[in-house]
Amino acid sequence: MKKVIIIGGGVIGLTSAYFLRKAGAEVTVIEKEEFGMACSKGNQGWVCPAIHEPVPTPGLVAESLQMLMKKDSPLYIKPSAMPQLSGWLTQFMKYCNETDFKKGEKALLTTSKHTLSLFDDIQKDGVDFELHKKGMLFVFLYEANLKKKLERLESVSQQYGHQKPEYKSKEEVKALEPALSDNVKGGIFLENQYHIRPESFSKGMVEKLKEMGVKLYSNTEVIDIEKQDNHITSIKTKDETFEANAFLLAAGAWSDDLGKKINYKLPLTAGKGYSITITNPKTELDHPLYLGDLKGGVTPFHHAVRIGGTMELSGKNLRLDKKRVQGIRYAVSQYLEEEIQGDNEEEWGGMRPMTPDGMPAIGGIPHLDNMYICTGHAMVGLAMAPVSGKMISEIILSGKTDFDMEAFSPARFEKS
Numbered sequence: 001m002k003k004v005i006i007i008g009g010g011v012i013g014l015t016s017a018y019f020l021r022k023a024g025a026e027v028t029v030i031e032k033e034e035f036g037m038a039c040s041k042g043n044q045g046w047v048c049p050a051i052h053e054p055v056p057t058p059g060l061v062a063e064s065l066q067m068l069m070k071k072d073s074p075l076y077i078k079p080s081a082m083p084q085l086s087g088w089l090t091q092f093m094k095y096c097n098e099t100d101f102k103k104g105e106k107a108l109l110t111t112s113k114h115t116l117s118l119f120d121d122i123q124k125d126g127v128d129f130e131l132h133k134k135g136m137l138f139v140f141l142y143e144a145n146l147k148k149k150l151e152r153l154e155s156v157s158q159q160y161g162h163q164k165p166e167y168k169s170k171e172e173v174k175a176l177e178p179a180l181s182d183n184v185k186g187g188i189f190l191e192n193q194y195h196i197r198p199e200s201f202s203k204g205m206v207e208k209l210k211e212m213g214v215k216l217y218s219n220t221e222v223i224d225i226e227k228q229d230n231h232i233t234s235i236k237t238k239d240e241t242f243e244a245n246a247f248l249l250a251a252g253a254w255s256d257d258l259g260k261k262i263n264y265k266l267p268l269t270a271g272k273g274y275s276i277t278i279t280n281p282k283t284e285l286d287h288p289l290y291l292g293d294l295k296g297g298v299t300p301f302h303h304a305v306r307i308g309g310t311m312e313l314s315g316k317n318l319r320l321d322k323k324r325v326q327g328i329r330y331a332v333s334q335y336l337e338e339e340i341q342g343d344n345e346e347e348w349g350g351m352r353p354m355t356p357d358g359m360p361a362i363g364g365i366p367h368l369d370n371m372y373i374c375t376g377h378a379m380v381g382l383a384m385a386p387v388s389g390k391m392i393s394e395i396i397l398s399g400k401t402d403f404d405m406e407a408f409s410p411a412r413f414e415k416s
């Protein structure tokens with residue numbers, strides 16, 4: 001039986017463990033803190049496969065150069081972090097073109113066609129988590145933004161067979177969500193999309209993995225990786241050495257630090273985002289809301305609502321920038337009749353693992369015969385976790401998969 005060790009117990013590491021174990025591997029997951037408590041914790045919980053696309057979009061940099069330095073803008077680059085980010089940013093800017101975007105969206109939108117059924121299968125298999133099938137409601141303050149998004153979703157539907165978007169007038173969106181403000185000019189509804197409570201997914205996965213016999217180590221940091229020629233022999237924590245046939249690096253925004261130990265230079269940075277979770281909210285909401293003009297979101301869960309968004313490039317840190325958290329509250333206030341109030345509020349920040357082409361790196365690490373990586377899922381890591389776990393488990397256990405992996409190849413940055 002193949003013995004696999006996974007470094008990192010976020011949603012990607014846990015779901016990879018699930019598929020590897022299902023396929024018969026002996027699996028160990030090593031997590032430096034608690035499972036699922038880093039970026040996989042406070043995210044919006046959207047499983048909305050029709051909106052997957054690479055982060056660098058054509059014209060993004062030219063359009064938003066001024067906006068990038070504004071502290072309350074949805075995409076913000078901290079000026080003091082510029083020197084450390086400059087290499088990554090230079091590459092990112094290169095990817096803001098039509099050809100790379102089209103190549104990336106094809107890979108993401110083809111892959112994401114499997115997303116919903118995989119979540120269904122995981123739930124049917126007994127993983128206990130909070131899953132909602134309420135669709136996604138996109139709401140807009142400006143008609144021009146609505147039109148642009150509608151065209152985009154229609155083209156995604158025609159080209160890739162994702163769900164057809166339904167235009168909703170001002171009255172129709174208000175009928176769907178009476179809490180919306182009169183500022184909202186209209187919307188788009190995608191009926192067959194899911195959302196889940198991210199914390200419940202990691203918790204449910206951990207329970208299931210225990211039941212399946214996966215060895216789980218929390219509060220155990222991997223500090224070194226031992227290599228002989230092109231073969232990884234073991235990994236080290238403070239107290240122990242772990243040996244296996246194969247190793248999977250799924251350490252989210254920290255994956256590049258571990259990669260350096262084996263001379264694998266993955267260009268990765270942290271795209272920080274924030275959320276505020278309000279428990280027992282007074283405002284009633286039935287659908288997750290995609291705030292189409294201000295790039296934020298509102299997600300209703302059982303007994304809670306989460307508002308969140310923003311993309312901050314400020315290096316690897318979890319500092320909570322109050323001004324940017326305030327920016328999220330402001331954005332949401334534009335769309336709702338009243339501010340959401342509840343019993344308690346938790347402010348949270350998480351670091352999305354971001355490659356410069358906005359695509360995950362999934363596959364074998366170049367020049368090594370038994371070490372693999374699965375990270376860089378940026379804005380869609382929760383939604384992509386099952387399909388990524390399935391792909392990487394097939395690659396590790398059989399050396400091949402039916403998925404087209406070219407756009408996800410971990411070797412692609414070696415060429416550039």
Ligand SMILES: Cc1cc2nc3c(=O)[nH]c(=O)nc-3n(C[C@H](O)[C@H](O)[C@H](O)COP(=O)(O)OP(=O)(O)OC[C@H]3O[C@@H](n4cnc5c(N)ncnc54)[C@H](O)[C@@H]3O)c2cc1C
Binds near residue numbers: 036
């Ligand atoms: C505000 C916000 C909203 C988002 N909304 C959505 C959404 O709606 N839908 C969606 O699909 N995605 C969303 N995302 C993105 C999603 O949260 C991430 O893509 C995903 O959580 C990444 O998962 P991960 O397992 O790669 O990383 P993480 O969850 O960060 O897990 C990596 C783990 O590795 C561990 N680790 C690191 N180094 C070591 C080491 N040396 N030894 C052992 N363990 C180590 C860390 O402690 C961590 O637990 C959002 C993100 C943010 C910030």
